[in-house]
Amino acid sequence: MPYDIIRLKHHFQCNSSIFLEAYTTSYTGIESGLPIVELKTKSQHDLHCIFVSENGCMVYPDRPSSCRYYPLGRFVTKSRETGKITESYTMIQEAHCKGHDSLCKQSINQWRKEQELEAFDKYNDLMIHLISAKNRAGLNTLSENQRYLIYICCYDIDTFREFSKTQKLMDQAYPHTIEGDIQCFLNAMKWLEERVIK
Secondary structure, three states, rough: HHHHHHHHHHHOOOOHHHHHHHHHHEEEEEOOOEEEEEOOOOOOOOOOEEEOOOOOOOOHHOOOOOHHHHHEEEEEEEEOOOOEEEEEEEEEOOOOOHHHHOHHHHHHHHHHHHOOHHHOOOOOOHHHHHHHHHHHHHOOOHHHHHHHHHHHHOOOOOHHHHHHHHHHHOOOOOOOOOOHHHHHHHHHHHHHHHHOOO
């Protein structure tokens, strides 16, 4: 998700393009028609996360939201009629997860707070607004150019930053910090909904 990429690229102190090329693959979502980014696995035969070493998670302070939620699965929907966003959760029970054996019990809100998920959900949930805007516009399929612009706005924020300079899309330059990337991403999403998804 977009905020996951921002956190991880800053973890590695690299440009978003370099991070995406080194650690991710992308494809077009079958249902949404939007570009989707996934972390690479160790190999075709070893499907473990590339950031897991013998000593544990190498990116733990900046791990993605799906890792923070596990063993919960979170699903978000937006009503076409009311625009209301609804969250639902499911418990994922897998044999290798030893947390289910613990006597400790937490509410979903306690878990979200402990895992520092507020910012992840706030920024990543903007994708649901993008899907909604695409549906409102009646765009069953996106052009290659639309998919590219969505990709750089949502994932490759440094490329979008350069693109926005050449196209004079934004009045200000955003610093190469997490906060600067967030502001750039927020403006990119607004620009997408106003100019690209229509």
